[in-house]
Amino acid sequence: MSNRPLAAAGRLVPLLRAGLIAGIVIAAVAYPVVALTGLGAKATAHAVDQKTRVLKTALPAETSYVYGPDGKTVLTMFYEEYRQYTKLSDMSPNIQQAIIAAEDSRFYQHHGVDPKGVARAFVSNARSGGSQGASTLTMQYVRMALRDSATTPKEVQEATQQTSLRKVKEMRMALDLEKEISKEEIMERYLNSAYFGHRAYGIYAASEIFFSKTPKDLTPVEAATLAGLVKSPSEYDPADSDQKEATGRRNYVLDRMSQLGYLSPDSAAAAKSEPIRLKLTTPPHDCAAVAEKYNSWGFACDYLKNWWSAQPAFGANRLERMDNLRRGGYRIVLSIDPKIQEAAEKNVGTKEATGSPFANGIVVSEPGTGRVKAMAVNRTYSLDLADNPQSSNPEAGPNVKANYPNTVAPLLGGGDLAGYQAGSTFKMFPMLAALDAGMTLSTSFNAPYRYRSEVYDGWAPSNASGAMSGQQTMWSGFGKSVNTYFVWLEEKVGADRAVRLAEQLGLRWRTDVDRDHASPDKAKKWGAFTLGVSDATPLEMANAYAAIAADGRYCEAIPVQAIMNRDGTPATYATAGGLHREVAKPRCRQVVSADAARAATDAARCPTGDTPARGSCGGWSTADSVRGTVGRPVAGKTGTTDSTRSAWFVGYTPELAAASFISDPDNPFNAVGDGQSQIPIKAVSETLRDGLKGTPTRQFTPPSDAIVG
Numbered sequence: 001m002s003n004r005p006l007a008a009a010g011r012l013v014p015l016l017r018a019g020l021i022a023g024i025v026i027a028a029v030a031y032p033v034v035a036l037t038g039l040g041a042k043a044t045a046h047a048v049d050q051k052t053r054v055l056k057t058a059l060p061a062e063t064s065y066v067y068g069p070d071g072k073t074v075l076t077m078f079y080e081e082y083r084q085y086t087k088l089s090d091m092s093p094n095i096q097q098a099i100i101a102a103e104d105s106r107f108y109q110h111h112g113v114d115p116k117g118v119a120r121a122f123v124s125n126a127r128s129g130g131s132q133g134a135s136t137l138t139m140q141y142v143r144m145a146l147r148d149s150a151t152t153p154k155e156v157q158e159a160t161q162q163t164s165l166r167k168v169k170e171m172r173m174a175l176d177l178e179k180e181i182s183k184e185e186i187m188e189r190y191l192n193s194a195y196f197g198h199r200a201y202g203i204y205a206a207s208e209i210f211f212s213k214t215p216k217d218l219t220p221v222e223a224a225t226l227a228g229l230v231k232s233p234s235e236y237d238p239a240d241s242d243q244k245e246a247t248g249r250r251n252y253v254l255d256r257m258s259q260l261g262y263l264s265p266d267s268a269a270a271a272k273s274e275p276i277r278l279k280l281t282t283p284p285h286d287c288a289a290v291a292e293k294y295n296s297w298g299f300a301c302d303y304l305k306n307w308w309s310a311q312p313a314f315g316a317n318r319l320e321r322m323d324n325l326r327r328g329g330y331r332i333v334l335s336i337d338p339k340i341q342e343a344a345e346k347n348v349g350t351k352e353a354t355g356s357p358f359a360n361g362i363v364v365s366e367p368g369t370g371r372v373k374a375m376a377v378n379r380t381y382s383l384d385l386a387d388n389p390q391s392s393n394p395e396a397g398p399n400v401k402a403n404y405p406n407t408v409a410p411l412l413g414g415g416d417l418a419g420y421q422a423g424s425t426f427k428m429f430p431m432l433a434a435l436d437a438g439m440t441l442s443t444s445f446n447a448p449y450r451y452r453s454e455v456y457d458g459w460a461p462s463n464a465s466g467a468m469s470g471q472q473t474m475w476s477g478f479g480k481s482v483n484t485y486f487v488w489l490e491e492k493v494g495a496d497r498a499v500r501l502a503e504q505l506g507l508r509w510r511t512d513v514d515r516d517h518a519s520p521d522k523a524k525k526w527g528a529f530t531l532g533v534s535d536a537t538p539l540e541m542a543n544a545y546a547a548i549a550a551d552g553r554y555c556e557a558i559p560v561q562a563i564m565n566r567d568g569t570p571a572t573y574a575t576a577g578g579l580h581r582e583v584a585k586p587r588c589r590q591v592v593s594a595d596a597a598r599a600a601t602d603a604a605r606c607p608t609g610d611t612p613a614r615g616s617c618g619g620w621s622t623a624d625s626v627r628g629t630v631g632r633p634v635a636g637k638t639g640t641t642d643s644t645r646s647a648w649f650v651g652y653t654p655e656l657a658a659a660s661f662i663s664d665p666d667n668p669f670n671a672v673g674d675g676q677s678q679i680p681i682k683a684v685s686e687t688l689r690d691g692l693k694g695t696p697t698r699q700f701t702p703p704s705d706a707i708v709g
Contacts, residue, residue, distance in 0.1 A: 059085055060148045060193045060201070062329030062566055063283075066301060068294075069561060071333050075294055076284045076301060080326040081201035082209070085566065088188040091215040095203055096187060098220070098227035099194075101256035104137040108183060112138040112174030137190050138174040144193040191215075196226055197233030205283075210238065212279040220263060221271045224253040238276045247276060288383045288408065296350045298381025300336050300372065303414035303539070304559045313573030313583045329566030333584075335371035335559055340364050340656070343690035344374035347683045348660070353378040354405035357392045358672055361412045362660040362683050364691065365542040369586040370555030372539070373656065374687070375412050382406035393667040403665050411665055413537025414557070418510040420646045420663040423639030424481045425541060426532035428650075429505075430490040430498040431474055431603065432548065435596040437493055440709025441474045441603060441615055451484035455491045456527030467620075474599075476618030479606025481638060483531060490530045496523035498530065504591045505544035505554055507536055532639050532648075538659040545636075545650045546657035548604070551701070552597035555588040599703035604635035608651065613702035626651060629685035632697045636684065640677055645669060647677035651684040654698040656691060658684045 063079040088096070100107050106114050117134040135143070143166075146159035158166065177186070196206035203215045206226050211218070218226070228236050228249035238246035251272045258268035284290070287301035308314060308325055315321035345351075348360045361377035388401040403409055410417055434443070449469045450462040461483050463469065468482045477485035490498055499518050509515045514534045517526045539557055547554035563571040563584045570582045606617035609624030610633060622638040626649075636651030646663035660680035664670040 059329070059566065060144070061327035063205075064325055064328055064330040064332060066304065066332045066334065068297075069334060069336060069338065071331075071562070074284075075297055075334070076287060076290050078326045079199075079283075079285060080323070081195075082199050082205045082283050082285075083192065083201040084204040085192050085202070085329065086188075086204045086215055088184055088191070091188075091191060091203060092218040092223060094220045094223035095191065095215060095218050095226065097257055097260070097262040098223040098253055099137070099187075099191065099230070101260055101262065102224075102227040102253045103140070103230060105256065105260055107137050107187075110136060112136060112176075112178040113171045135170070136174060138178055138186050139170045141186055141190045141193060142170050142173045142177060145189070148193065194230050195233060196229045197237055198239065208281050208283065210278055210280065212281045220254070220257065220267070221250070221274050221276075224257065224271070225250045225276055228253045238278060239280060243276050250276065287381070290381065295381050296345050296376050297334075297336060297341070298408070299377060299379075299410070299412055300334060300341075300375045300559060302381070302408060302410055303372070303375060303412070304332070304334065306410065306414045307557075307559050311573070311583060313571060330571065331562075331564040331566075332560055333562040335366075335373065335561045336375070337364075337373040337691070340687070340691035341374040341376065343687045344376035344658075344683075347686045347690070348376050349378045350376050350380075354380055357402060357404060357664050357666065357670065358662050358676065359403065359411050359665050360660070360662045360679055360683065361538055362658055362680075362687060363412050363538040363542040364656055364658045364687065365539075365546040365557065367546040367549035367652065367654065367657055368553065368555065368588070370543060370546065370558050370588065371561060371586070372557060372559050374658075374691070375539075377411050379404055379411065380406045381408060383408055391666045392664055392670050396666065409665065413539025414559075416510070417537070417665070418514075418535040419537035419540070420535060420648075420661050420665075420668070421532060421641040422534070422536040422541060422648050422661075423532040423641045423646065424483075425637045425639035425648050425650050425659075426502070426534065426536075427478060427481065427486045427530055428545070428548070428600065428604070428637055429502045430486060430493055430495070430530045431478060432592055432596060432600045433498045433501045434489055434493040435474075435599045435707060436501070436552075436592040437497070439489075439493065440707055441599050441703065442709035443489070443492075444471055444473050445477075445485055445488050446470065447472045447477065447482050447485040447488070449484070451487055453487055453491060453527055456487075456495075456525060459527050461487055461528070461531065472618070473615060474603045475606050475612055475615040478603045478637070479617040479621040481607070481622050486530045487527060490527065494524060495526045495529050496520070499523045499526060501591070502544070505547050506557065507534075507540050507544060509534065511535055532641065538661050541648070541650050542657050542659035545652050545659065547591060548597045548600050549635075549652040549654055549657050550588075550597075551594035552590055552592040553588050553594075554591040555586045558584070558586065560584045594701075595704050595707050598701050599707045601635045601700050602703050604637060604652075605633070605700070607638055608634050608636050610634055613700070614708045623649060623681045623685075626681060626685040629682075630688045630692075632692065633700050634685075634688065635700070638681065643671045644674050644677055645671045647672050647680055649680040649684045651688060653688060653692065654700060655695065656688055658687055660684045660687075 061081045062083050062085050063077050065077050066075045068075055114136050150156040150159055192202040195201055198209050200206040200209040207213055207215045211222050225238055236246045236249040254268045254271050257263045258265055287298045290298045290301055309318045309321050314324045344362050348362050359377055364374035366373055384406055385401045391400040391402045449466050450460055452460040463483050468480050472482050472485045509518045543557045565571050572580045573583050574580055602612040602614055605612045607621045607623050608626035610627040627634055634651055634653050639648035645668055648661045650659040660683040662672050662676055662679050
């Protein structure tokens, strides 16, 4: 008897067994009471636990965009997965048809699980020993949704591991999902979640990266190319030098589109004859990718990141907040004013003066809002330090690069750098504290050349010159920067009160020495505080002086004018009282009385060569050219440190406050020298002049008779 019938029967056994298994799996998915060695019950319980999270899952990670103040100019983006969510109505039918042809031809016939596909996969796998998946688009989306909503490595593993339990769970959840949302919504979610390679997540990113166009404009050939990538983005990468695999996969998709009636045979044949024509785009990412035209804005972008990482509205800690920035799909509009920024860049030499170890930077803040209007420094914002010379700090070592011409260090503030000794610009704090405590502008003291302080244990500071000696008031003492007058004044009001006021105006102590001196038990003896021995940043100083320009109302520094969630609503945070406020709105509080601030401003007009409303400046001042340059009412204060290691000027009008410094960030002992001490004065006065050009002139409000004295 022939053995051939027996052999044929033997070959049928695996196929029959495969079909039986397929039927059991489908039954286990469809009817929870059925148990397949416990898999059905386990999968059902697990699916029930996660059903709500999947059906109501947050949208997948989406790119956050940073715009210029016009809300249209994209400066850069932040993303972990480059993706912009796109409505199905904004996608070409070609891509919808192509993905069906490539991944799930019975998408509109099944209810989440395709029994025919499952059976076909089991039979094929039994024949070949392979692992054909039989996953429908809905099942694939469930897997992606579980992956995207995972919060632990274990959840990610459970969502992607190749196990029978995971497959059964996906089937059950796919069936549930299709009862809750439409096929169109599933298609939309799928096309926004799928990975296409080259960091392109979702069809918007894929269309832009591979073809530099929107999903709405994809041709059948382009759609087939992209749809073919989902199965294996690296294997079918059309950007590879050899496009053989990519072309073969694309042609398979075109053939399937023809078989399903989406393309005529002639159209499919013509499409297959075309080469793959790419127009590759690399989306910018992070601050270092800001276009060269806006390079100096990189420092504002960097400040945005540091500011964002400190906002509780975006997460419980720094890690969560930065993850939210890269995944949350925010639309962020910077507060930088292009006109003021251009003026700042020009006046600190961001293009022509980058080769100096001395950093000359400026920050401009808006009184009454705290919004940062300009940030510029004579450096190129770049991660490439290859051509930077060796650091000027002799203790840095031979392999440490200097901070010029390229750097991404937060030289202007907002980061973890301590800043620079601000010199006599700090005289504002004891003066303002004294005025707020009830002392008057006319408070007089016969200031000697050298003053020995009993309060500060015999410390004996002196003036910069003998011409500063004599009877001084707050107007003349501030205008001439008389050290001995302000040490005496600080004694009267209390150094600790001046320190606490500086803190209320936004200053922070970042070195161990400064923190020690500012501590509650030592601040009373910090006599040198008034001479500006503490480090500060231009961001802090501009914002502190802006509060004085705003009649004593301090507003936290803020780099944005708007932050929108992905749904177009403003990003908000909850206050201690339970109110919800927009994150981008100014956060202001009254720190000193309006009259005290106005009095401080009146005295601060003296250093600039301006004329105070109520008193006399005493004949000369330290920066008397400023009023003529700015061409409108202006107040401010110069500051230099011992041996002119750094030099400052902080100036303000009713509309803007600006702080500029010059110093070597690598080596604070590398003295700037007297010859360069005028640079910050020039930078501030010319930036205020240029930034306010064409705007109405506003006057300072004079102080009251009571505080004049």
